[in-house]
Amino acid sequence: MSVGHILYILVPIFFVIILGWLAGHNKSFDASSSKALNALVTRFALPAHLFIGITTTNRRALIEQWTFLLALFIGIVGFFVALLLLSRFARKQSMKDAAMFALNSAQPTFAFMGIPVLGAIYGSSAVAIPIALTGIVVNAVLDPAATIIATVASRNSGKERKGPLGRLIWDSILHGLKEPLALVPLVGVILTLFGFQSPDLLSKSLNQIGDITSGAALFAVGVTIGVRNISFSVSAFAIALLKTIVQPLLMLLIAYLCGLSSADTVKAVLLVSFPGSAVAAMIATRFESLESETASSFVISAVISLVTLPVLISLLM
Incomplete structure (x- = not known):
């Protein structure tokens, strides 16, 4: 793919992100309205878009995606586990801090940049299933796992109310599955495997909200960056570099092996090369662990992706 074509794809995307950053930086949006904008994308627009993309797909084509799901699982959850162990035993971090460091290094902002970037290359309908599978891996597996580990660590240090471990695990998994970005794609996958295909009226109805996904998601990324303060710490840079450089290279190897x-x-x-996730940073804030570092890494990784995304696209295509 030529440099001109890559710029043709990415310039409009980063233009909308910068527009959102200006809105956040100039206080047109604050932290509260930024959360509302994120909720619009993650709870309504993107789930509707993914549901239609999945349920208008041939069942056989969906079944053939199992190797893609396996590669995503290894590249995201496996990467999280490896960093968790390294942070805990090599860097001597507490288990809670290690979990938050690994989570923010492994979770991409796929929900906001997947459709705009991949959709510009392959068409939005062709990337609905890959993005939906990423949503299932992240929201139904990765986030619950990190939450369980951090909660157990906090409980053992006396900062959380104690209770049955089995109940904690079950509640965390259920919470992850209740997230629209996990539940809606999962329901769509199950329905498609049983032969369901969305009728035209349902597709048109859901597309009324789903069609705003690209612009609203990119603007939300910019606003989220604009309302945050940046701390240029070693940990923040480490998370950003692991997210935008190391994880994509490992995923390339995993994809080849799969x-x-x-x-x-x-x-x-x-999908894994996109900037770190604001959701992961919010989880770190919830546990009062590496709050400044994870919030800053989200901003730093977004800036680094201005360079890494064009390079990756030029090398891969």
Whole structure:
């Protein structure tokens, strides 16, 4: 792919992000309204878009995506586990801090940049399933796992009310599955496997909200960056570099070992190469762990992606 074509894809995307940053930086949006904008995308627009994308897909094509799901699981959850162990035993961090460091290094902002970036390359309908599978892995597995580990660590240090561990695990998994970005795609996958196909009227109805996904998601990313303060700490830079450089390179290796097609390899690598997730940073804030570092890493990784995304696209395509 030529440099001109890459710029043609990315310039409009980063233009909307910068527009959102200006809105946040100039106080047109504050932290509260930023959360509301994020909720619009993650709870309504994107789930509606993904549901239609999945339920208008052939069942056989969906079944054939199992190797893609496996690669995503290893590249995201496996990466989280490896960083968790390294942070805990090599860097001697507490288990809670290690979990938050690993979570923010492994979770991409796929929900906001997946459709705009991959959709510009392959078409929005062709990337609905890969993004939906990423949502299931992140919201139903990664976030609950990090939450369970951090809660147990806090409980053992006396900062959380004690209770049955089994109940804690079950509640965390249920909480993850209740998130629209996990539940709606999962329901869509199950329905499609049973032969359901969205009728035209349902598709048109859901597309009324789903069609705003790209612009609203990119603007929300910019606003989220604009309302945050940046701390240029070693940990913040480490998280950002792991997220935007190390994880995509490892995913490239994983995709090769899993035998993914060239198109699926590009999708898998780009899905994990997006900046760190604001949701992961919010989880760190909830546990009062690495709050400044994780919030700053989200901003730093977004800036780094201005360079890494064009480079990755040029190398992979």
